[in-house]
Amino acid sequence: MAKMTPRTLSGFMELLPAQQQQMEHIMETLRKTYALYGFTPLDTPVIESSEVLLAKGGGETEKQIYRFQKGDADLSLRFDLTVPLAKYVALHYNDLTFPFRRYQIGKVYRGERAQRGRFREFYQADIDIIGDGKLSILNEAEIPAIIYKIFSSLGLKRFQICVNNRKVLNGFYAILQLTEKSTDIMRTVDKLDKIGAEKVSAILQNDLGVSEASALEILRFININGSSQDVLSSLESYKGRNELFDQGLEELSTVVRSLSAFGIPEENFTVDLAIARGLDYYTGTVYETVLLDHPEIGSVCSGGRYDNLAEYYTDKQLPGVGISIGLTRLFYILGDQKMLNPNLPTAPADVLILPMTEDLSDAIKLATLLRENGIRVQLHCENKKFKQKISYADKLGIPYVIFLGDDEIKAGVVACKDMKTGEQTKLEAAATVYRIKAGLDNLAQGPVILEG
Amino acid sequence: MAKMTPRTLSGFMELLPAQQQQMEHIMETLRKTYALYGFTPLDTPVIESSEVLLAKGGGETEKQIYRFQKGDADLSLRFDLTVPLAKYVALHYNDLTFPFRRYQIGKVYRGERAQRGRFREFYQADIDIIGDGKLSILNEAEIPAIIYKIFSSLGLKRFQICVNNRKVLNGFYAILQLTEKSTDIMRTVDKLDKIGAEKVSAILQNDLGVSEASALEILRFININGSSQDVLSSLESYKGRNELFDQGLEELSTVVRSLSAFGIPEENFTVDLAIARGLDYYTGTVYETVLLDHPEIGSVCSGGRYDNLAEYYTDKQLPGVGISIGLTRLFYILGDQKMLNPNLPTAPADVLILPMTEDLSDAIKLATLLRENGIRVQLHCENKKFKQKISYADKLGIPYVIFLGDDEIKAGVVACKDMKTGEQTKLEAAATVYRIKAGLDNLAQGPVILEG
Numbered sequence: 001m002a003k004m005t006p007r008t009l010s011g012f013m014e015l016l017p018a019q020q021q022q023m024e025h026i027m028e029t030l031r032k033t034y035a036l037y038g039f040t041p042l043d044t045p046v047i048e049s050s051e052v053l054l055a056k057g058g059g060e061t062e063k064q065i066y067r068f069q070k071g072d073a074d075l076s077l078r079f080d081l082t083v084p085l086a087k088y089v090a091l092h093y094n095d096l097t098f099p100f101r102r103y104q105i106g107k108v109y110r111g112e113r114a115q116r117g118r119f120r121e122f123y124q125a126d127i128d129i130i131g132d133g134k135l136s137i138l139n140e141a142e143i144p145a146i147i148y149k150i151f152s153s154l155g156l157k158r159f160q161i162c163v164n165n166r167k168v169l170n171g172f173y174a175i176l177q178l179t180e181k182s183t184d185i186m187r188t189v190d191k192l193d194k195i196g197a198e199k200v201s202a203i204l205q206n207d208l209g210v211s212e213a214s215a216l217e218i219l220r221f222i223n224i225n226g227s228s229q230d231v232l233s234s235l236e237s238y239k240g241r242n243e244l245f246d247q248g249l250e251e252l253s254t255v256v257r258s259l260s261a262f263g264i265p266e267e268n269f270t271v272d273l274a275i276a277r278g279l280d281y282y283t284g285t286v287y288e289t290v291l292l293d294h295p296e297i298g299s300v301c302s303g304g305r306y307d308n309l310a311e312y313y314t315d316k317q318l319p320g321v322g323i324s325i326g327l328t329r330l331f332y333i334l335g336d337q338k339m340l341n342p343n344l345p346t347a348p349a350d351v352l353i354l355p356m357t358e359d360l361s362d363a364i365k366l367a368t369l370l371r372e373n374g375i376r377v378q379l380h381c382e383n384k385k386f387k388q389k390i391s392y393a394d395k396l397g398i399p400y401v402i403f404l405g406d407d408e409i410k411a412g413v414v415a416c417k418d419m420k421t422g423e424q425t426k427l428e429a430a431a432t433v434y435r436i437k438a439g440l441d442n443l444a445q446g447p448v449i450l451e452g
Numbered sequence: 453m454a455k456m457t458p459r460t461l462s463g464f465m466e467l468l469p470a471q472q473q474q475m476e477h478i479m480e481t482l483r484k485t486y487a488l489y490g491f492t493p494l495d496t497p498v499i500e501s502s503e504v505l506l507a508k509g510g511g512e513t514e515k516q517i518y519r520f521q522k523g524d525a526d527l528s529l530r531f532d533l534t535v536p537l538a539k540y541v542a543l544h545y546n547d548l549t550f551p552f553r554r555y556q557i558g559k560v561y562r563g564e565r566a567q568r569g570r571f572r573e574f575y576q577a578d579i580d581i582i583g584d585g586k587l588s589i590l591n592e593a594e595i596p597a598i599i600y601k602i603f604s605s606l607g608l609k610r611f612q613i614c615v616n617n618r619k620v621l622n623g624f625y626a627i628l629q630l631t632e633k634s635t636d637i638m639r640t641v642d643k644l645d646k647i648g649a650e651k652v653s654a655i656l657q658n659d660l661g662v663s664e665a666s667a668l669e670i671l672r673f674i675n676i677n678g679s680s681q682d683v684l685s686s687l688e689s690y691k692g693r694n695e696l697f698d699q700g701l702e703e704l705s706t707v708v709r710s711l712s713a714f715g716i717p718e719e720n721f722t723v724d725l726a727i728a729r730g731l732d733y734y735t736g737t738v739y740e741t742v743l744l745d746h747p748e749i750g751s752v753c754s755g756g757r758y759d760n761l762a763e764y765y766t767d768k769q770l771p772g773v774g775i776s777i778g779l780t781r782l783f784y785i786l787g788d789q790k791m792l793n794p795n796l797p798t799a800p801a802d803v804l805i806l807p808m809t810e811d812l813s814d815a816i817k818l819a820t821l822l823r824e825n826g827i828r829v830q831l832h833c834e835n836k837k838f839k840q841k842i843s844y845a846d847k848l849g850i851p852y853v854i855f856l857g858d859d860e861i862k863a864g865v866v867a868c869k870d871m872k873t874g875e876q877t878k879l880e881a882a883a884t885v886y887r888i889k890a891g892l893d894n895l896a897q898g899p900v901i902l903e904g
Contacts, residue, residue: 012497036828042469048461314455
């Protein structure tokens, strides 16, 4: 028979089993952390009606959307988890209780040009808190605590949560009487790291018609740095000149004030006035998260406060705050940077049982006992040489191998080999369970991510 | 602004938060059980190249496939998890270790005619064990143990795992010299429950040209029943007349023999000679699982042994055995039959903290302490009336509410209300943690599914 050469589409991540286990560890950490902060899991369809999904208009994204006909229906694959959330909240408004806190880890689709490290199918891991009409600033203050918990649970220490406030920015530009140009200015300022201060200044003056004095003021402003307290103090000098600015400064102060109560170390947090986030709909606190040893990667967890989640679907005012992790890209980068802990268990099982007798009853009973104790077991009964069976455990990194022959069965013991140390014990089944569990607890130590 | 009416496509399940929590409980049970039996998690793309996905040809399914162009590419959404597995194993053959045991819980797509209880996007939960060249019969014997563990972990008792063997069937038809007609005969026999013995007999004789004697023999054969041992004994009478039959009987006996060692109660298992499974590629043991109180639903977990997983992609002989649960449909049915345990916790948090002071530091620290102890916490700082906040906890089913006012902070205690009993305690933070954890352990008891 002629064979079709199997292949996976380019831009679609498909992991080998050991890598997949690492990905599962990360997802499990995210799920657990989100749950601890009172977010409920949500799952929405991958496919939506195009007119619903694209109600806002897609802009830059629209070209990348996977859109197609099926029968009479014009369908699209979701390109983020925010639009489906907006639809969900508007549609199920009467069945939800606000503030509504949800997390969602799901695949989204964007037909980007294929290149290394870019994906067309990728996981986003989002959390959002949605208020009905209004939403307390404390929700914005809690987000950095969640980001901190996520990345430190994954094993990272050298990361920084960067926070700014759009009201501070918009207020500042109002003070300079540049409100109408503020979006263009922020877009330019966003390139500071890439093109440098001189070019930013040139674009501001030549392309956007900002005066030299204002350009200088803008660059001075976004370069304000130091500790969070220092930045807040510097901002005090603008106070009293614009209501929006003052409100933003108050919010930013509240967020900073909560940090120590939330237990976030000073070094993992900064107020960065250069951050604006491209999206137009952020209206308050905005967040980015950078890996300090890999600034070239950009932000690995971003988001902010918005005033109107679902304005395309409902008259209801639904303010919210949310963050998103581009999980597939993050996983790719961690692998690429050799930051995934190679010592974390990735085996499909904790124990491989090799029955050495014709009658398998005792082996099966032992497997059942182990499983009842939460130990993951494979029974290996293939007709292969002993050496091949040991090599199977070895290749997969299965930490314990149990041999069960007539002698052991008669003596009421179990021969169990620790594959790492080579140590072999002959103990009763219950004692073997105890030994393996203790050993596994030791193995399981260590985070998913290792730093440099 | 004109609003777009939000809607979710028909045939696409979108759950409210409490239902979603129930679904998560089920998925978590599946993941845990699969892992205990040494299956490794796998995740493959939802989109595949059409020529790869449809290498086998789709038959009945082909019309239902979501297939579309994106740029030059002819793409399709996966319609099951088996074809992607075949592709995966063929593609990554050199990186895998055999026997390869994987589980996958993922969404698949079929553009079926929309009707109640039928879904176009639905989860399948699959496990497969793939051998390289050959695969021991013990793997087939272990599958009923896994099915038993899954459904009993979910809380079901009144279910039955039905097993048959294709070699027994094919051997039997060879004995009757009906090998060429066997596929058509099995398809007809499969309708026995729906159309009755008389009509089956009529079709066999009139449409398929089976002799009256053979039709009688076939009906007698598939009606053999009683205990597994009884059925095996009845089958002994056909022994020695066909090699394939003898081999199948030997396999079936091995599977039955393992049952008690695997701890499967007699009442949850039966040998059912009427089961053939429609798919052509099953070659050995086949499985179905029925809910005894809801036979009308049909099988909720099916599968079998096949000889050639990936014959369209590779010359390698890759025999395997697998089962699949149509999770979305199962969930829908369980809900429809009111079998989902309404008492299982579905709240987004275990504790709602209501800070009663301007300064939130103590409330935040308490939240952190609770979270460090694995307790899911929401801080509720919205500007709302006390009554509204209590109602928030009540609506969401959050079991504990904590009030933290100046008095409590001064006294170093925490006021904590059990929302179910109304009992309120004032204890130190550590004692409150202890009390809540004990209470939650009690709440968490009970399975996902309740029977009649």
